[in-house]
Amino acid sequence: MSAANPTNQPRPPAQRKQPLEPPEDAVAPVRHPEAPAPGEPLGAHYGQCFGCGGEQPHGLHLSATAGEGVSVTAEFTVKPAHQGAPGLAHGGVLTTALDETLGSLGWLMHVIAVTGRLETDFLRPVPVGTVLHLEAHVTGVHGRKIYSTAVGRIGGPDGEVAVRADAVFIEVKVEHFIDNGRDEEIEAAMADPDQVRRARAFEVNP
Numbered sequence: 001m002s003a004a005n006p007t008n009q010p011r012p013p014a015q016r017k018q019p020l021e022p023p024e025d026a027v028a029p030v031r032h033p034e035a036p037a038p039g040e041p042l043g044a045h046y047g048q049c050f051g052c053g054g055e056q057p058h059g060l061h062l063s064a065t066a067g068e069g070v071s072v073t074a075e076f077t078v079k080p081a082h083q084g085a086p087g088l089a090h091g092g093v094l095t096t097a098l099d100e101t102l103g104s105l106g107w108l109m110h111v112i113a114v115t116g117r118l119e120t121d122f123l124r125p126v127p128v129g130t131v132l133h134l135e136a137h138v139t140g141v142h143g144r145k146i147y148s149t150a151v152g153r154i155g156g157p158d159g160e161v162a163v164r165a166d167a168v169f170i171e172v173k174v175e176h177f178i179d180n181g182r183d184e185e186i187e188a189a190m191a192d193p194d195q196v197r198r199a200r201a202f203e204v205n206p
């Protein structure tokens with residue numbers, strides 16, 4: 001018997017780890033014709049988002065920019081509120097920065113997707129005050145699964161790789177948020193008179 005699976009019973013498919021590499025019959029991602037042009041900032045998709053929202057005082061305030069194809073770049077400045085060990089960024093916070101950057105790729109395809117699996121490698125410690133330069137792109141699409149990869153560099157956009165991640169995002173319908181989110185926040189987001197902001201809270205095409 002293994003410690004990870006003490007009963008040795010086969011796991012149901014939903015509990016099995018899914019590969020992070022696109023399968024052979026995956027297709028190339030398609031950039032939506034109305035996606036922001038390369039070089040254009042994406043802006044926050046939701047003010048209260050811990051990753052990019054401006055209304056979260058201790059959030060990451062990550063800012064992403066559209067790249068060529070289905071790729072983005074982003075910057076995140078590590079603040080004292082993001083520490084794990086003294087003077088160093090918390091690993092979970094760095095993973096959040098990667099997750100947010102990878103999540104923003106959906107906006108370029110005009111697809112709503114949530115993180116299904118995300119695996120992070122931590123290669124260098126990241127001190128407080130550092131600007132983490134992130135780059136992410138989609139490596140393939142298979143049905144509702146979107147495969148993507150990201151790196152975070154320190155010391156400039158071409159600096160050393162401090163963190164990297166591979167992910168599978170799963171395309172969902174807007175009901176994923178409406179049915180599962182707390183009513184208070186869903187109602188507030190849907191009552192926003194700004195049509196674009198209302199739509200982007202759920203990353204839906206306005």
Ligand SMILES: CCCCCCCC(=O)SCCNC(=O)CCNC(=O)[C@H](O)C(C)(C)COP(=O)(O)OP(=O)(O)OC[C@H]1O[C@@H](n2cnc3c(N)ncnc32)[C@H](O)[C@@H]1OP(=O)(O)O
Binds near residue numbers: 018045103104114203
């Ligand atoms: C919004 C833009 C910016 C956001 C940035 C931050 C992004 C986030 O952090 S999102 C929040 C974190 N993620 C979540 O809360 C997701 C929670 N999980 C869920 O809601 C569900 O498990 C969900 C929607 C992912 C999948 O459920 P469901 O729709 O029933 O999927 P299901 O029909 O079983 O599977 C569809 C396919 O996806 C695959 N899949 C399902 N779950 C996973 C998973 N966790 N990992 C990898 N693959 C998966 C299945 O194997 C299946 O593949 P195939 O078509 O080849 O058989």
